[in-house]
Every structure is written in structure tokens, then in C-alpha cells.
Amino acid sequence: MTLFDLEPLPSMPDIELVRTSVPLSSVLEHSFPAGPLSRIGEHESWRKEVHRPATSTHKWWAKRLGSVFRGILVSAVCGEDEDAMALYESACRFDGLTVFDPFAGSGTTVVEAAKLGARVIGYDINPVATLVQRQAVQQWDIAELQRAYKLIEESCRPEIDRVHRAETGETVLYYFWVALALCPNPLCGKDVRLFSTHIFSKNAYPKRVPDAQIVCPICLDIIAGRYDFTSATCRNGHQVTSDGAVSRATVKCINCGTLTKVLDALNDHPPRYEMYAKLVLGKDGKKRYEPITDYDIALYGECTALLKENASTLVLPSGRLDDGENTRQALRWGFTEWRHFFNDRQLYSLGLLATALRELEAGPAEREALIALFSGTLEFNNMFCSFKGEGTGAVRHMFSHHVLKPERTPLEAHPWGTPASSGSFSTLFKSRLIRAHEYKSEPADQILRGNKVERVHGLSLPVEATITNACPSDGFSSRQIYLRTGDSSNTDLPDESVDLVITDPPYMDNVHYSELADFFYVWLRELEPFPECSKTSLAEDKPGELITTRSSNEVQSASPDAFEAAITRVWQECHRVLKSNGLLAFTFHQARLTGWVALARALAKAGFVVTAVQPVKGEMTTSVTKGGVEPSNLDAVVVCRKRATVTGGAVFTDPYAAANEGETRLSELMASGVSVGAGDIRSVIRGYVLATYTTDPQRQDIDEIAQLADELATERIAKLSAS
Known part of the structure; x- marks a missing residue:
């Protein structure tokens, strides 16, 4: 048995759609079903903690949609002439396929790949993220x-x-x-x-329920009133206004x-x-x-x-x-x-x-779950x-x-x-841990039936698995998942051992997850739930300083140069561990052009060619982190192969043709009822045009391509907004 041999899959009745390899040309690169997946994702986005509770036991940022990632996974192993949605709605199984997520975050890829029976490897540089992933797949004795x-x-x-x-x-x-x-x-x-304001409590729907509570700023008396009051008098005779x-x-x-x-x-x-x-x-x-x-x-x-x-x-x-x-x-x-x-x-x-x-x-797994629950309660x-x-x-x-x-x-x-x-320990025990346990034992998936999204059981394997935090030299047993806190640019995975790299990398922005995660970590490190991290292991380069989840190797920066350098190292490692016919696919959106430029340069340096850019429903309809004048509703699924294995007809070479392809994909989404805004159009068209740089980076000027990408994006915004 080699490192990545699998024991036979558990016997499941009526399973005929077994996938054992990645096709040379996949649906993910050609006819990705973005419309139906976006509609399912829209439904999931409003209650992710209900529809995908395994990844909702603890706070993590930019948690992706499980339904969309299931769609990405099955589309990656689906031949270009096949129906990916039929595979999505089936009890499909990945037999012998290895899926690696180098930015595992809350564990969306880990859970969805495990449900399909894949060999799953998740890396994240932040130990709080690893703790969240462990709860997503760890088997608990409920008693x-x-x-x-x-x-x-x-x-x-x-x-x-x-x-x-x-x-x-x-x-x-x-x-x-x-x-x-x-x-x-x-x-x-x-x-x-x-x-x-002196209104300190009102209903979420005030016109429907106008009752409100008012505080006197002078004596702190409480006055029952309405949400639209202009003046009131407290019991001590003070006049109170709303401001x-x-x-x-x-x-x-x-x-x-x-x-x-x-x-x-x-x-x-x-x-x-x-x-x-x-x-x-x-x-x-x-x-x-x-x-x-x-x-x-x-x-x-x-x-x-x-x-x-x-x-x-x-x-x-x-x-x-x-x-x-x-x-x-x-x-x-x-x-x-x-x-x-x-x-x-x-x-x-x-x-x-x-x-x-x-x-x-x-029990260690149950103690760890309750520690994670406590950490979540802090929020x-x-x-x-x-x-x-x-x-x-x-x-x-x-x-x-x-x-x-x-x-x-x-x-x-x-x-x-x-x-x-x-938000209390007792209520979250039921709404997070118990709900996650039920889901892990019997996962539910969402499918589209006409205009209605339905919740069904029986398509997926149980998520519960044995977790290892070290790569075993004698192979993995069935239903075992390798989760590791560590630098994804320097893994212990063998060369060409991974079939699919599916991930959601950090974007080039001002939200630094480690700085926020430290709020939890300063409590967690006193309870030591991390199996491989001692109290000093994360601060070897900072002797005497406060222990933190921050790392000089994390991919998190608002600087284009720093972001490019960090993510290049990870893409180079993904190139090393990916099989010659494997696929790298990740979700991405970026408000700033410099972010797309940094990404394209990083992929090219790592030896990847972009073979597709597929717009699809993102994390949520409006996100604070995506805020501004052009908030984003869509992600772009960027699909890549190793440059040495790609034929010329499988890639974007002409910027204008790439922009036209992006326009077509966006139009199809709009026709299916998905909301597409100016920010979505700008980001996606930029991604399509800059993808052409990866085909032959030695012979192209990326600054010229970037300028053209901006111009073509502006043109498509005017065109699609008017349609």
C-alpha cells in the first residue's frame, strides 16, 4: 500500500457513478452549471448554519457555500460531454481520488470531498481554523x-x-x-x-411592530414608546428626544x-x-x-x-x-x-x-468539541x-x-x-454541536426541483472520520482525514500525489484573519485543544513576545507585492504535489485590479495556465468585507492546469475573446435569475482577460493586459447593465 492507497469504499446500494480519475477536459472548464448552482447557493447563503452545520460550529471568516463546492468537485471529474448536475444530484463517489485544500479555513472543501468519499487533506496556517475543521469532521460519541x-x-x-x-x-x-x-x-x-440614539430596543420590523424602549440620558429611566417617537417625558420629568x-x-x-x-x-x-x-x-x-x-x-x-x-x-x-x-x-x-x-x-x-x-x-474528541464551543461563545x-x-x-x-x-x-x-x-453556551450546544453531529451522521444536500430548492438525504457518505495530524508513511485507512496546522507552501505531501486542489484562498485585502483569530486564541491556548501546537510552537521566531496566530508566512496582505510573493509560494507547492493531469480550482473575487494582476503573475510563476474562469454565487448576497461602491455577489471559479500538460486550444489566448466569453457567462447567470452587479462584472471580466497572461508569460506585458482588462470591464459593465 502506497501513501495514497485507499481501502475499498463502504458498500452503498445503487451507486453507479464512481469516479476514479480527472478527465483531460472537464465540465468545470467548459459547461459548468453556474446557474442552478448559484440558485441553490443563494438559498444556502441565508442559513448556512442550518444547511451546512458541520462547518458552522465556530466562527471563521469568508465561509464558502457547500453546495457550490460540491458542484465544483463533481464538475472537475465530469467529462465535458456529461451532465454535471446529474452527477451533483447523484450518490457519486470518488474512489481513489485525493483532494487537497491548502487554505482549508472552516473546512468547506474538506467536508464536501469527504461526503463524496475522496481522500481529503486540509492545511491551514492558523490553528483556530484547524480547530474549526476538526469539529466539522471529527467523530463524537454523543452520549x-x-x-x-x-x-x-x-x-x-x-x-x-x-x-x-x-x-x-x-x-x-x-x-x-x-x-x-x-x-x-x-x-x-x-x-x-x-x-x-435614546432608543435602545426596537423590533427588527418596526413598522410592523412599532413598540420600542427609550432611555433617559439624564437619569437612565426606561420609557416604553415607539420607534418613531420625537419626544417623551421620563418619570423624573426629563424631556427626552431620539437623538x-x-x-x-x-x-x-x-x-x-x-x-x-x-x-x-x-x-x-x-x-x-x-x-x-x-x-x-x-x-x-x-x-x-x-x-x-x-x-x-x-x-x-x-x-x-x-x-x-x-x-x-x-x-x-x-x-x-x-x-x-x-x-x-x-x-x-x-x-x-x-x-x-x-x-x-x-x-x-x-x-x-x-x-x-x-x-x-x-473523551479527547468530546472535550475538544466543548472547548471549541466555549471559544465560539466568546464571540x-x-x-x-x-x-x-x-x-x-x-x-x-x-x-x-x-x-x-x-x-x-x-x-x-x-x-x-x-x-x-x-449566543450562549447552552443554546449553542444545541444549535451548533448537536446539529453538526446530526448532519455529520446523515448529511443532507440541496437540489433544485423546478423553481424550488429541496433538502435531500442519502446522496452523501457520513462526514465523520478519524483525523490524523501527521502524514503516515504506510498509507491511510478508510474514512481517515489528514488535517494539519502549517505553512501550505511547505507540506510533507509526496510529489504528484494529489488529483484535485480545491480551495478558497485569502484575497488581497485589509481583513487579516490571524489578527481577528487571536481574540479566540488567547483563551484557547490556555486550554490546549490543538493536538500538534504547544504554547510556544507558534512563536519560535518571536521569543519572549505574546503568542499569536500571526505568521510571517501567511497569505494575507493589502500589498500587491507581498500578496503575490506569498501566494506564489503556495501555488508552487500545489504544482509540485498535483498530478500531471490534475486540476487546481479556487474561488476568487477582487475589487482592485492590482489583486487580479498579482494573482495572474503568481499562477504563471508557479507554472499554471488558467483554463477557465466560471462566475458563480459567492458567500452571501452582500458582504461587509466586499463592501464599497460595488459590492460583490459572485465569485469567479478560476480553473488551472500545469502549463506543460495543456494544449493550445484549451486556454485563453486572445483578451477580446476572453472578455466575450466572460460576458456570455455573466449573461447566462443573469438569464437564470442570478443578481449580477457592476462589481461582479468588473471583477469577472478582469479575471478572464488577465487569464490570457498565464498562457505565455514570457512574451506578454502584464501591465498592458491589465490596462486592457480594465477598459474591457468598463465596456461590459455598460453593456450588461443596459441589457
Whole structure:
């Protein structure tokens, strides 16, 4: 048995569509069914955590659509004259095919390839990403998982519940806080509450349900009103309007009228906060808003004392934030330490929960799952969260903007929670872990029936597998997946051992995943869930500095030169491990022309030729990371082969013909009902035209091609927008 031999596939009835090789010319390169896959993907994008729960156990950024990646995989092994959608909707099996994802992220490729029976290898340089992937495919003993959960509950829930109670003994679901700034006027010097509006709670559909809650900025009385109120009077006789003291970046003192910048008023220190309201779950099961009382203030003070008293025994985050693209805003607000992201009650409660996990005796897979669940809970339980309102999930998690954005009116949630809670350890146990377990045991897929997307079982193999974090020299057993935290430009895979490289690489932008992932890692490293990473293994080149998930080898930069250099190294490694007839396919979109230029140059340097660019539904309809004047709805599936194996007729050679092909593909998507905007057209046409550079990079000027790509993209925007 060689390294990549497989044991026979598990016997499955009525499976005739078995694929054992990659064709010389595939549907992915010719007649990719982007229309139906985009419609299925659109349906999935609204509830990815429901339709693909295995990859939704923990936050990771730019999580791709499982249905689209299933479509990419089956199209890659489908001959150009075959029906890829028929294969997509079948119990297709990959027998002996090896799929490698060098940027495995949340594990979309890993899961979809495993469902098809492929040999699966996932690499990612960030250990938090690897932890997410492991939960996506790790086999759990559900009885052991539930037993371990109960042990955690018995250990810490009573105390967490106690410090989240009203004086009536009822549970407080949420505490509402407001940041304070000192008026710079020496004749005033009073605190200003940084409200931008005095409506702190309203329904997600206010015209349908107009009820709202209003806070008095002077005495913090709570007033029941409407979302469109203009003026109200609190019980203490103060007149309240909807506008708060803050307008954009400026704050106006309500006492003396002095204007100043919010950041100037903070004086380089984290803001002080004040509780002003709470949402209580009554004994009758109804929720009610109440003002903060002396009891609430005393209870919070007790948490401060308990945190100080138990600081040496509790698991707590440590270390300072490093400067970076996505930490700079928090640093400007004075958040220099990771502890600053939490108030004292949050640190005490989360510390109790983390300490219980550290001391938990349970199966290693089940313990790791609960540690990952705790890490995911952090996203909803910190002072960078805010209130979404009634009629929806109450907690707006801290990464809703994909940056570390401080909140002037943060929301403190009950971290253990109740069935009426949002984003708590107990509710996420059911909605994330239990749902993921059910999916991994019996995966469901979405298929298109007429105009309706249906959910079906029986097409895919169970996802659950044994995970190895080292490449075995004597071959893999059946249902075994190789997941590795490491640099994808330097793998331990043998030469020409991979049939398909399917991935979603980082783009050339300002979102640095490692800078955001450190928020989780400073807690996780104290619990050591990573099988191959010690507390020091990630900081060998930074002795004495804070351990971080940042790496000098990560592909993450807003600089075209740095992005090109980093991704070239990974594409070169993919070229080494890919078989001569193998395919490299990845999803990509880029608002800046320089990003496409860097990508084309990198592929050419690595020895790849682009054989197709297929526009298809992207991550979600509107993404903050894709924001701006031309937000993107589509990804481009860039398909490549090794240059030495490609014949001239299989590639783009003429920029104008390439632009025409891109226009045709986009028109087909539009005709199938897929939304295509100016940003989509610009990105896709640029990709098509720049693909011509990879055919013969020694004889072409990429700057000239890039200029032409921009001109042709602008032309196609005008043409397609008018059609």
C-alpha cells in the first residue's frame, strides 16, 4: 500500500457513478452549471448554519457555500460531454481520488470531498481554523459529549446563574451598557453618556411592530414608546428626544454643549462603562425591560471582587494586542490588552466556564468539541457586542463588521444562558454541536426541483472520520482525514500525489484573519485543544513576545507585492504535489485590479495556465468585507492546469475573446435569475482577460493586459447593465 492507497469504499446500494480519475477536459472548464448552482447557493447563503452545520460550529471568516463546492468537485471529474448536475444530484463517489485544500479555513472543501468519499487533506496556517475543521469532521460519541456537557453545567452554571439575577431572583438575560467620556471643558468636567440614539430596543420590523424602549440620558429611566417617537417625558420629568450626544465621530456634552471628538474624549484609555438597563426573564416566561437598581450595581461589584480574589486560579486571557490592520481601531480606543474586551462579570463567568473545561475529564474528541464551543461563545459575550433588537437573535456578535470595532452601547449577555437566550453556551450546544453531529451522521444536500430548492438525504457518505495530524508513511485507512496546522507552501505531501486542489484562498485585502483569530486564541491556548501546537510552537521566531496566530508566512496582505510573493509560494507547492493531469480550482473575487494582476503573475510563476474562469454565487448576497461602491455577489471559479500538460486550444489566448466569453457567462447567470452587479462584472471580466497572461508569460506585458482588462470591464459593465 502506497501513501495514497485507499481501502475499498463502504458498500452503498445503487451507486453507479464512481469516479476514479480527472478527465483531460472537464465540465468545470467548459459547461459548468453556474446557474442552478448559484440558485441553490443563494438559498444556502441565508442559513448556512442550518444547511451546512458541520462547518458552522465556530466562527471563521469568508465561509464558502457547500453546495457550490460540491458542484465544483463533481464538475472537475465530469467529462465535458456529461451532465454535471446529474452527477451533483447523484450518490457519486470518488474512489481513489485525493483532494487537497491548502487554505482549508472552516473546512468547506474538506467536508464536501469527504461526503463524496475522496481522500481529503486540509492545511491551514492558523490553528483556530484547524480547530474549526476538526469539529466539522471529527467523530463524537454523543452520549459522552452530553455527559461531559452535564459535568461542565454542574461545575459552573449555578454560580454563573447567581451573578445574572435580578433582586426578584429572576434571570437577567441581558444587561445594557453605555460608554462614558469626560467633557473636556474645565468648567464642566462631567461625564457624557455616548448614546447616538435614546432608543435602545426596537423590533427588527418596526413598522410592523412599532413598540420600542427609550432611555433617559439624564437619569437612565426606561420609557416604553415607539420607534418613531420625537419626544417623551421620563418619570423624573426629563424631556427626552431620539437623538443622543454622539453624531458620527463627534460628541456634544448634554450639560454644557461642548463639542469634541469621541476619541479625544477617551484620552487613549478604554472607555468607562455604565449599566443603564436590563432585560429580565420573568417567572411567567415573559420578558420585561427594567432600569438598573442598587442591587444590580452591588452584584456587579461582587463580581469584580470575586474576579480579583480568584484571578490566580481562573483561566483568563492574557497579553497585549499587537498593531495591525484589524487591531488598529481597537488600539485607538485604548483597548491594549485582550482582557479589556470583557467586563469583570464576563471575565469571572467565562473564567469559571473555561476553568471547568480545563479540568474536565472526558473523551479527547468530546472535550475538544466543548472547548471549541466555549471559544465560539466568546464571540457573543464581550463588550464589542451590541443589541440587534426584538424579533431576531438578540446579540449582534463582535465580528459583524469583520473588524475589532468598539461599541459605545455594548450588550452583556448571560454566557450560560437559557432557552430564551441568544449566543450562549447552552443554546449553542444545541444549535451548533448537536446539529453538526446530526448532519455529520446523515448529511443532507440541496437540489433544485423546478423553481424550488429541496433538502435531500442519502446522496452523501457520513462526514465523520478519524483525523490524523501527521502524514503516515504506510498509507491511510478508510474514512481517515489528514488535517494539519502549517505553512501550505511547505507540506510533507509526496510529489504528484494529489488529483484535485480545491480551495478558497485569502484575497488581497485589509481583513487579516490571524489578527481577528487571536481574540479566540488567547483563551484557547490556555486550554490546549490543538493536538500538534504547544504554547510556544507558534512563536519560535518571536521569543519572549505574546503568542499569536500571526505568521510571517501567511497569505494575507493589502500589498500587491507581498500578496503575490506569498501566494506564489503556495501555488508552487500545489504544482509540485498535483498530478500531471490534475486540476487546481479556487474561488476568487477582487475589487482592485492590482489583486487580479498579482494573482495572474503568481499562477504563471508557479507554472499554471488558467483554463477557465466560471462566475458563480459567492458567500452571501452582500458582504461587509466586499463592501464599497460595488459590492460583490459572485465569485469567479478560476480553473488551472500545469502549463506543460495543456494544449493550445484549451486556454485563453486572445483578451477580446476572453472578455466575450466572460460576458456570455455573466449573461447566462443573469438569464437564470442570478443578481449580477457592476462589481461582479468588473471583477469577472478582469479575471478572464488577465487569464490570457498565464498562457505565455514570457512574451506578454502584464501591465498592458491589465490596462486592457480594465477598459474591457468598463465596456461590459455598460453593456450588461443596459441589457
